Amino acid sequence: MSGMRIGEVAQASGTTAKTLRYYEDVGLLPDPDRSPAGYRDYGPEVLDRLHFIRRGQAAGLTLAQIGQVLAIRDRGQAPCQHVTDLLDTRLAVIDRQLAELAQLRTTIAILREHATTGDPATCSPEDVCRYL
Amino acid sequence: MSGMRIGEVAQASGTTAKTLRYYEDVGLLPDPDRSPAGYRDYGPEVLDRLHFIRRGQAAGLTLAQIGQVLAIRDRGQAPCQHVTDLLDTRLAVIDRQLAELAQLRTTIAILREHATTGDPATCSPEDVCRYL
DNA sequence: CTTGACCTTCCAGTGCACTGGAAGGTCGAT
DNA sequence: ATCGACCTTCCAGTGCACTGGAAGGTCAAG
Known part of the structure; x- marks a missing residue:
């Protein structure tokens, strides 16, 4: 069959x-x-x-x-020991990635807020855009 | 210099x-x-x-x-509008990545617990490892 | 009996982020 | 003067996880 x-x-x-x-x-x-x-x-x-x-x-x-x-x-x-080792490593890496991503998010969010506060008049490159 | x-x-x-x-x-x-x-x-x-x-x-x-x-x-x-648009897109992507990463973390944490609960006796390939 | 969808192998290419190595130039110290 | 550490360009290779395409075999339906 x-x-x-x-x-x-x-x-x-x-x-x-x-x-x-x-x-x-x-x-x-x-x-x-x-x-x-x-x-x-x-x-x-x-x-x-x-x-x-x-x-x-x-x-x-x-x-x-x-x-x-x-x-x-x-x-x-x-393979339980092996699996737990692999998973522990993965968890550590993911936690680090999460932390870095959150930090980057904050950085970009702050810049974004800078970019929106104020109309084009106050939105000069020197004041806003280069703080990314 | x-x-x-x-x-x-x-x-x-x-x-x-x-x-x-x-x-x-x-x-x-x-x-x-x-x-x-x-x-x-x-x-x-x-x-x-x-x-x-x-x-x-x-x-x-x-x-x-x-x-x-x-x-x-x-x-x-x-132009600031353009900048904010790009940054918003970036933030959306980052938020999605954060969510996915958090989900992945939860999944792996659960898997890891499955892999540790139970002694070698119950830790047969059929019973445990296929939860990965 | 041909068409078209599916299967086979094999070899080559993609995208990402480097990395290695050859062949040669520059510079300070001995 | 020459040694060794550094620099230059250029081209090619690595590792991962596929992906594409050529050239050909198989099979049920029309």
Whole structure:
């Protein structure tokens, strides 16, 4: 009984056939069965795996990091320590990004306010625009 | 009176001479003065500019986006309405990024808790790792 | 039996932000 | 005078995550 072809998997997972072949190339997806004609023949479990990959990516992990976790999972060992380490690192990076973004927002917001207070008469480049 | 050479600027700003030349190439830094020998001769204001670039980058902005904002600043003559429009767009993007980043943070924090609650016994690949 | 959608492989290109290296010029110190 | 650290330009390569396109095979529908 044949499963899904690459286009169906792409559709179902919201990616492209190109990307699926790429994932296979870099070892994120196992080599699938083939139909007599050589078409890739996927079982439904590939969708879980792609969901895992997508979630990992949404969490800011690189494909290499996701691949590490998948490799550990494929060997049947619980990668909890590994996962928590990765996630802790991610959290730290995100907190830093949030802080910097908030700071930048403040800077720009202040400038924007400078740019609006006063009509064109008082809005000279020297007074307003170069304080960005 | 001569200012800083590229190596000094690199050192002072925590980047490399290579990167500074690259920034110049892509228009993030203005063409600096040159010494008689052709060495780049930077004034101290370049450090402010590099600090701004670094903060923008730390906040997850691309060099192209940072370049847009810098271009506004450089065109000190830009009409204020135009400036506020661009800044509003920037703020909207930053607010969206902040929201997404906050969401991502929450997601990862939840995942991390899932990964730690439970001892190795319950931490089987099937039970835990697929929550990632 | 042809059309068109789908599949195959392979190789090359994209965009971002650098980074490396060759080949050569400049400068202060020994 | 020459050494070494610095500078110059130019071109090419890296890593990530795809993406495009050529050249050809497969298959159900009309």
